Amino acid sequence: xxxxxxxxxxxxxxxSNPKPQDFDKYWERALQELERQPLEYTLEPAxxxxxxxxxxxxxxxxxxxxxxxxxxxxxxxxxEQGPALAMFHGYSCDSGDxxxxxxxxxxxxxxxxxxCRGQGGLSEDNLQVQGTTVRGHIIRGIDDPDPxxxxxxxxxxxxxxTVRILMSMEQVDPERIGAFGCSQGxxxxxxxxxxxxxxxxxxxxxxxxxxxxxAWALDATTSAYEELVYYFRWFDPNHVRESEVFHRLGYxxxxxxxxxxxxxxxxxxGLSDVICPPSTQFAVYNKIVSDKELLVxxxxxxxxxxxxxxxxxSEFLRL
Numbered sequence: 001x002x003x004x005x006x007x008x009x010x011x012x013x014x015x016s017n018p019k020p021q022d023f024d025k026y027w028e029r030a031l032q033e034l035e036r037q038p039l040e041y042t043l044e045p046a047x048x049x050x051x052x053x054x055x056x057x058x059x060x061x062x063x064x065x066x067x068x069x070x071x072x073x074x075x076x077x078x079x080e081q082g083p084a085l086a087m088f089h090g091y092s093c094d095s096g097d098x099x100x101x102x103x104x105x106x107x108x109x110x111x112x113x114x115x116c117r118g119q120g121g122l123s124e125d126n127l128q129v130q131g132t133t134v135r136g137h138i139i140r141g142i143d144d145p146d147p148x149x150x151x152x153x154x155x156x157x158x159x160x161x162t163v164r165i166l167m168s169m170e171q172v173d174p175e176r177i178g179a180f181g182c183s184q185g186x187x188x189x190x191x192x193x194x195x196x197x198x199x200x201x202x203x204x205x206x207x208x209x210x211x212x213x214x215a216w217a218l219d220a221t222t223s224a225y226e227e228l229v230y231y232f233r234w235f236d237p238n239h240v241r242e243s244e245v246f247h248r249l250g251y252x253x254x255x256x257x258x259x260x261x262x263x264x265x266x267x268x269x270g271l272s273d274v275i276c277p278p279s280t281q282f283a284v285y286n287k288i289v290s291d292k293e294l295l296v297x298x299x300x301x302x303x304x305x306x307x308x309x310x311x312x313x314s315e316f317l318r319l
Contacts, residue, residue, distance in 0.1 A: 004218065004277050007296075015283030017213040018247050019256045026147065026251050031195060033063055034157050039168045043072065048098040052076055053105040055098055057122070058112060060165060062158045069122035070162060073101035074110040074171060081173040083319040084166040086199075087113035088159060088181030088188035091137075091208060091224060094121030100309075107317065110172050114162045116155050116184070123158075127151060132235060136227030138209070142248050143235075152209065152252040159192035163199060176200060176319040180312060183224070183276060183302065184208045186268075187254050190284060193265070194257035201319055202261065203312045204284075205268040206302055211280040212249040224275045224302075255280075258287035265292040266315050268308060275302035 005013060020026065038061070046055040058072040075082065085104055089095055095113035104111045118125025118137070129151075131143020140151035147153075159179075167174035178201040181189040186207030193202040208224055215225040232239060250256060267285045271278050285294060297305050 004279050007271065010278055010282040012286070013279050013282050014286055015211045015214065015255045016217075017211045017253050017255070018250050019253070020247055020250045023251065023256055027195065027257070030148070030153055030157055031160070034160060037061070037063055037161060039161070039165050041165055046071070046098070048102075050098075050102050050106075053102045055102070058165075060161060062117070062161060063154055064126060066117055066126045066154070067124050068114065068117065068158050068161075069095075070112045070114040071095045071098065071101055072110070072112050073098065073105040075105050075108055078108065078171050081171060082108040082110065083176035083178065083316070084110040084112070084169070084172040085178045085180060085316060086159065086162050086166060086192060087111060088179070088185035088192070089113070089116065089119075089121070090182055091184040092119050094119065104313070104316070107313070109316070110166060110169060112162055112166050114158060114188075116188075117151070117158065125151070127154060132231070134227055134230045134234065136230075138212070138225070138227050138249070138252075139231050142231070142245060147248060147251055150248070150252050155188065156191040156195060156252070159188045160196045163192055163196045167198070174198065178202065178316045178319055180205075180316070182206060190254045190261070191257055193263055194254075194260035197260060197262040199261075200263045201266075201316055202263055203266045203268065203315055205305070205308065206270055206273055206276050207254060207281055207284060208276050210253060210255045210276075211283040212253060213246045214283065215277060215280050218277050218279075222274060223277065255283040255287055258284045259289050261288055261290050263290060265290060266295060266312070267292060268295045268297070268305065270297040270300035270302065270305065272299060272301040
């Protein structure tokens with residue numbers, strides 16, 4: 001991958017992927033659809049047992065009728081309403097082990113970790129679209145005449161529904177909600193906090209799904225954005241539709257949602273990241289207008305970041 005920008009350049013970079021003129025109307029229409037979606041859910045006891053925490057598999061019906069799964073961990077002996085945390089996972093993975101959820105629940109948090117539709121977890125993807133998916137979700141729905149059929153539109157809305165379900169729970173203080181995730185999960189944390197501005201604290205870690213045109217320009221075959229290259233290679237090798245493609249991707253580009261966030265943001269990035277290039281991440285951070293802090297790991301990339309779990313918990317304990 002070509003070398004990205006210097007830190008000084010990154011601090012003023014505002015992105016290159018176009019924002020559709022009807023972007024705000026697009027998401028207002030999506031949120032109106034979500035308003036018609038009930039917050040009902042079912043619980044199934046999990047096999048994981050803890051003396052301090054109740055663990056359940058939670059299922060709800062998302063937009064379009066898909067059955068969405070999440071792992072719910074909640075304290076056993078709450079005497080008053082407490083904070084809650086929505087967790088989102090990386091690309092193609094799932095909601096992960098119970099360990100980190102139980103850790104937060106032992107500190108009084110109700111935790112709901114969502115599985116993305118059709119990825120490594122138990123959530124179903126029932127979206128029917130025209131055109132190819134090649135080998136990834138970014139371009140799922142990109143050839144459909146209706147931009148409302150983009151895969152990530154539904155997933156972004158699922159994050160909002162996840163938070164609203166948490167807010168509806170008797171043991172949760174709806175004014176003390178946090179969101180956390182890495183990579184794809186970082187992107188979903190941004191989208192969630194933007195589309196549900198009552199999220200009070202968000203910690204997105206090296207977020208994916210941003211500034212697609214910039215990622216593509218930086219030799220995306222070595223990054224998480226490789227499916228963009230495959231799409232052009234197999235379906236538009238002469239780039240006749242290049243402008244149209246990046247315009248359509250603009251609807252699900254989290255940098256264009258960032259200025260909607262109203263809560264506090266601890267934004268985490270590594271300057272050696274070749275999976276989600278730093279410039280694509282700074283395009284998001286630089287558009288956040290709420291209270292924010294940038295935590296930079298200079299010699300780290302898309303990998304384990306030391307002390308981050310402790311720092312994140314400290315951030316959420318302020319809720």
